[in-house]
Amino acid sequence: MTDSTPGTAPSPGDRDADERVSALDPDWTTVNASLRVLGVIHNVASATRLVDVLAALESDPRVQVFVTWTRSSIFSGGVADFLSDLGFPDISWTKARKTEFDLAVTTSLGGDLHELRAPILRLPHGMGYNKYLARKPETGNRKPETGNRKPETGNAKPVFGLSPEWLMHEGRLIPSAIVLSHTEQRERLARDCPEALPAALVAGDPCYDRLVASVVQRRRYRRAFGVRGDQSLLVVSSTWGEKALFGRHPRLVSQLLGELAADEYRVALVLHPNVWHDAGPGQVEAWTASARRSGLILVPPREGWRAALVAADAVIGDHGSTSYYAAALGRPVLLDDGGRDAVAPDSPIAALLRTAATLDPRRRAAPQLATAHAVSAETTKIASQWVTSEPGRSLTLLRRAMYDLMRAPEPDFPPVLATVPVPPATEPEPTALWTIVEWGGAAREVSVRRFPAAVLERPSPDDQTGMLVVRDDERDARMAALADVVCCPSSDLPCPEDEWAAEVLRDHPGAQVALAYAADRVRLVSRWRERAEITVRSAPHDLDPSLLASVLAERVLTGTAPERLADLSPLTITAGSTARVAFTSAAT
Structure with a gap:
């Protein structure tokens, strides 16, 4: 039921066929686009592939794109937000089935697609056609089809997108063009649904083409x-x-x-x-x-x-x-x-x-x-x-097919094959690390292995000599209470170093060492009020500064006096890769 609260707009797909869409009415539009294209969305998975394909129509003022949601997929979450974020006019499925379009593009096959008043370009929303999937009653009102052949008597299962029950309705082929990414799919289509073979179009894989283009x-x-x-x-x-x-x-x-x-x-x-x-x-x-x-x-x-x-x-x-x-x-x-x-x-x-x-x-x-x-x-x-028979050419071939179906000439410029966007900054690295420091035969060679403490049920038997190093902003109170060492990048300190160290050792009763570190220095304070200032003289530019800080803390925990830490320099640290670090130290 549509929310009837005053001022609340119905969600996409809930509106009836009498809805008014300004972009469908030439009396209200600014750009009178002559070609109407309908993007058909079933769920978020199919919608993401649809975006790749609609890119072929960019920069053509003759084209107005609309989107609709069939509501045929049980996976309905996220679709309304996706429709909104796409920014194209969205119309109800009821309205879409009663409106004429020059082209409909779909990357799935649920819903009553046979009722659309437009030639249909159908593409897979994954890598070709691979999975078994039988049509279920809730995915549309069509009866399973076997085409003009006798039903199979063996154990053959319907492959999603290639079988008659997905492609036919009452003896009529639903899509006007069935996009195949590779010629091998034509052979399987000929075997499973020969009635659909005239509509087959080998046009490569637009998703794979974007992946390859993005390697740079x-x-x-x-x-x-x-x-x-x-x-x-x-x-x-x-x-x-x-x-x-x-x-x-x-x-x-x-x-x-x-x-x-x-x-x-x-x-x-x-x-x-x-x-x-x-x-x-x-x-x-x-x-x-x-x-x-x-x-x-x-x-x-x-x-x-x-x-x-x-x-x-x-x-x-x-x-x-x-x-x-x-x-x-x-x-x-x-x-x-x-x-x-x-x-x-x-x-x-x-x-x-x-x-x-x-x-x-x-x-x-x-x-x-x-x-x-x-x-x-x-x-x-x-x-x-x-994966594809047409590497690098999918968007070109798809655009040609789309304009052919619309009976319109293509633009005189090529479609843009865009690299995929750079993702937003990722989650930070773990703030509680079970740290194992192993000294080699030489006094100045050390191996460090660090593992996220939040997923360790218990250290393995050979890891019992490790220590728990925790950032001071660790949110897990249990981890903070168990910490042997509490550290913080100098740039993140909330107060002067000495005040911070005193508060850390006061508030973390299990901690023996407080560390503030940067690329060029480490400030160390032990529970016994011993202090050391370590100055890094040389180190690889990409070395994680917390590595040296952890090694120095381990030495203090095992009895090395802070003023003797300089005796370890130059130090060779192996933690995945190997780095040589030179430093001096002074007690403060």
Whole structure:
């Protein structure tokens, strides 16, 4: 029911066919666009791909784009906000079905699309056509179709987007053009729904083309995600459903954060929009709360996942399109095979699942990632072979088809293939680190391994000699109370150093050392009121200054007098990469 409160506008899709839309009325428009295009949205997942395609119509004043929401998908969350943010006139599904358009573009097949009064351009909203999905009663009023053939008598399942039940209505083909990303899909379409073959259009993959074009921005994406030059970015990707990686192993990201040293890895999580809008964004954030406190990069559902793939050094995924795109980009992939029976065995994703290293969550991640790297040449070959037949040309071919369907000449300029946007600044790194300092055979060589404390259930037996180093702004009261060392960047100190140190040691009864640090100096105060001022003489420009501070704190905790810390210089620190640091110290 529409909210009847005075001054409250009905939400998109709730209005009736008598609604007035100024852009549909030439008496009220400023630019009298002669070509009306309808973008059909089913859910956020399909809407994100629609945006890629509508870009082909940019800069043409003859075109006016409208959007509508079929409300045929059970995943309705986030759609109203997406419609609003798109900025195109949105009209109700009822109005859309009663209005003539020159073209309708859809990236899904739910709803009564056969009622639209426009030629329909249909595209997949993922990497081609791979998954089984039978039409359910709530997705439209059409009866399952078998075309002009006898129904199958074997065990064949309908592949979403290629089978008659999705493409036909009462013996009539619904789309005017069915976009295929690769010629192999034409063969499967000919087998599953030969009636649709005349409408097939091999036009490549606009999403993959944007990914490839964006590789030149890789360093910018990595910087935005907070990945230092000596770190690897591990992206964990999950499609939706009970067979999806996140559904089968919801604690995997926490497990990875607890296994992989924070100085060597950043971990990002990419969830299918249906996961976000099934459970709700608040619930997704609640499920990942401890992981996010441990430095997890939680990529939002609309955009950011493509920048993450470009920035990634490796991807852990499943049978979703994101894993396939990652492999096609050349990223090593480690795949969960729980969804193997959810995809057609002759599909590209099935071929990738057969080739890639298989994830075993019971085993440590590092050896499995090494296996994924070892077979990455094979997975890249498989994925890149089937991802597109028209690399770099998808938007050009799609625009040509769109104007052909509208019976209008194309503009005399090419469409713009845009790189994906740089994501906003990511979540900060963890503020509580279980820190293990191991001295080598030489007195001035040290190895440091740091792990987010929020996801560690208990240190492993060989980690008992570690110490808990906590930032002074740590919000977990338990972590703050357990801290051995409390630290703060000098630039973030809320008061003069001596006052700050005194308050820290007073308010954190378990803390033995307070540290304020910057790239060129470390100020150390122990519970025994010993003080030292360390001046850094030389160090790599990208060295995390908290590393040296942690090593010096460990020496004080094990009995080194602060005034003797300079005896350690020059110090070789290995934490993922190796750095040589020279410094002096003075007791204060």
